[in-house]
Amino acid sequence: MKKIFFLLVLSFLMVCCARVGSPVGGAKDTIAPIVVSSNIDSSRVNVPRNIKELQIDFDEYITLKDINKQLIISPPLKKMKKILPSGMANKYLLIKWDDTLQANTTYNFNFGNAIVDNNENNALKYYNFAFSTGDKIDNLFVSGELKSLIPDTKNKPEEISSVVGLYQIKDSMDYRQKPYYITKADPDGYFELNYLSPGKYRLLAFEDSNSNSVYDAGKEKVGFLKDQIVLDKSISGLKINLFPSKKALKYEEMKEVPGGILMTFEGNPDVVKVLSVSEKLKNYKVTHLPKSDSINIWFNAKEQNLGIDASDNLKFSYDDGVKKDTVSVFYRYNKKNEMSVTNNSGNLLAPNEDFVLTSNYFVDKIQPEKWTLVSDSISQEFTAKIREKNPYQIKITSNFKEGKKYSLTVPKGTISSFFESTTISKRFDFETDKSEKYGSLFLTLQNAPRENFWFQLVNENGTVIYSKYGKDPQIIFKSLRPQKYQPRILVDNNGNGIWDAADFKNAIIAEDVFMYEKKVEIRPLWEIRETWDLQATEILPTKNISEEKILSPTKTDSPKKQE
Incomplete structure (x- = not known):
């Protein structure tokens, strides 16, 4: 009986020892697949x-x-089938x-950081596999750096993937297709x-927000060289700046809003001519702020019996120049859409600032x-004006004193x-x-732009907090809320009153942008004085790059990420 029990125990131990498991202890695996x-x-x-097919075996x-x-x-x-x-x-x-x-032709399969080992997720970084259907593998390269000067407030930097592509110069090139050569920029740009094979190309970089490797104009930031690249030797050291891209001009939609109808467009039209072609709508007013994507059609719905008992189909013709x-x-009249004014800035007014009222209607008269x-039961002198550049706002100016409480009554x-x-x-x-x-911030500009410009203070979230338009090289802000700001200048190169984005289709670069080399920290009671030499710190949209500014490839210039 003892022998039988001993044999059972021995068999159980042997089975346990034969089980396959992960090794315990030892150094952690840090080596990428080979x-x-x-x-x-x-x-x-x-x-x-x-x-x-392409099959690659690993260790x-x-x-x-x-x-x-x-x-x-x-x-x-x-025609991809399987991966x-x-x-x-x-x-x-x-x-x-x-296919x-x-x-x-030389084909290059760039896997980025997609290949990882199964145990520790060690990535085979920036792995490339190249082969040729000809008798040699093309070995030219183009390298450089991308930088986005206009922060993206909607996406986190790690969520944005930027790509760079080369299109072959042909009689007809379709930029709505993937580039002939394409690569991704790393997190540092x-x-x-x-x-690459020798030839003539056009370079395009863009933030591929939808990961389709195709540039979507008006939706993705873009950067490019205005002139073509003649690739007969490798090129390094390119500096490409990414900017918001210009949207194509097109009608978008119409909808009922307080006071009438809102018609929206893409592409910021200069002028839009709108006419009613409905018999019932005779008396109306059209407003369109220059370069705005919104056109408002105002009318008195009650007076003209529009949308009171049932919806009315209102028709309009438009001419946007294209x-x-x-x-x-x-249209259905909404009784709740009355004209109103509000104070959107809260009940604390910063020193040296005007009090501002905002309306949901275009303000025509006050x-x-x-x-x-x-204040303290004593009437105060004041002036009130409709803002010229924003007729939805009213600016109230007075000798507002610190620590004083005020009441403004608007009958x-x-x-x-x-x-x-x-x-x-x-x-x-x-x-x-x-x-x-x-x-306070007192900033003196040296070598300031000759044209008008917007001087902006941008917070750490990429939101413009303060902005001034003009060409005065002495920038003064006396009442800044404490936080860190990034000074930025957008230049109105063509003097049309808006900052124009990049237009890749027509090879028009974005208007100039300057970024201050450091952030300015504003603290209570501190007076910051800075001098900014724009010539020394200028960062411009990508323009033509002369041959002498393009580095010839040397051992130190060759790509830092090899196959």
Whole structure:
């Protein structure tokens, strides 16, 4: 009996010892997967054009991380079939396609950081696999750096993937297709286009927000060289600045809003002519602020019996300078859409600032002689004006004193739009804040632009907090809220009153931008004085780069990320 029990225990221990498990202890694996072979021979030249797959073998099990976003194939293959491994780890990577390869062409498969080992996710960084259907592998390269001067307030930097591409110069080039050569920039903005063949190209860089490797004008930031690249030797040291891109001009939609109809466009039209083609709508007013994407059509719905008992189909013709068309909208009068004014700045007024009222209607007329401004039961002198550049706002100026409380009373009917007036009297209570809570900035510009410019202070979230327009080289802000600011200048090069974005289609670069080399920290009661030499710190949109400014490739200039 003892022998039987001993045999059972021994068998159990042997089974336990035979189980396969992960090793315990030892140094952590920090080595990336190593390529051991491929289905294409080591010379990688004269590869048959009818080959339909690439298999790469590794020394350990691998998985693919974000392969659809990371993998860049140049020239692009349009008929991809399969990419393995998918889900399960494997010791090989397999890519299948249906395309017939081009003759005498070098193909480069750039995997980015997609290939990782199965245990510790060690990435085989920036791995490239190149082969040629000709008798040699092209070895030219273009490298440089991308920089975005206009921060993106919607996306985090790590969520934005920037790509750089080269299009072959042909009689007809479709920039809505993937570039002939394409690569991704790393998080620092560095990029390399490798294994390039000699020829004439146009360079394009853009933030690929939807990961389709195709530039979407008006939706993605863009940077480019205005002139073509004649690639007969490698190029390094390019500096490409990314800027918001110009939207194509087109009608978008119409909808009911307080006071009438809102018609919106893309592309900031200069002038839009709008006419009613509806029999019921005769008396109306059209407003359009220059370069705005919004056109308002104002009317008195009650007076003309529009949308009162049922929706009315209102039709309008428009001419935006590019297209003429007729559009319509079903309009229903909303009784809640009365004209009103509000104080959007809160009840604390910064020192040396004006008090501002904002209306939901275009303000056509005010009667400030009927208003009252009181402090400590004593009437105060003031002036009120409709803002010229923003007729939805009213600026109230007075000798506001620190620490004082004020009440502004605006009787009903004293603020009017074209067909409407305020129907409720309003009182606005506010207090002028103390200057000891604020700081000042005195900045002197050297080599300032000759044209008008916007001097802006941008917070750490990329939002413009303060802005001034003009050409005075002495910039003064006396009441700044304490925080860190990035000074920025946008130049109105063409004098049209707006900062014009980049237009790749017509090879028009964005207007000039300057970024101060450091952030300015404003503290309470501090007076910051700075001098900014724009000639020394100028950062311009990418213009033509002369040959002497392009570095010839040397050992130190060659790409830093090799196959």
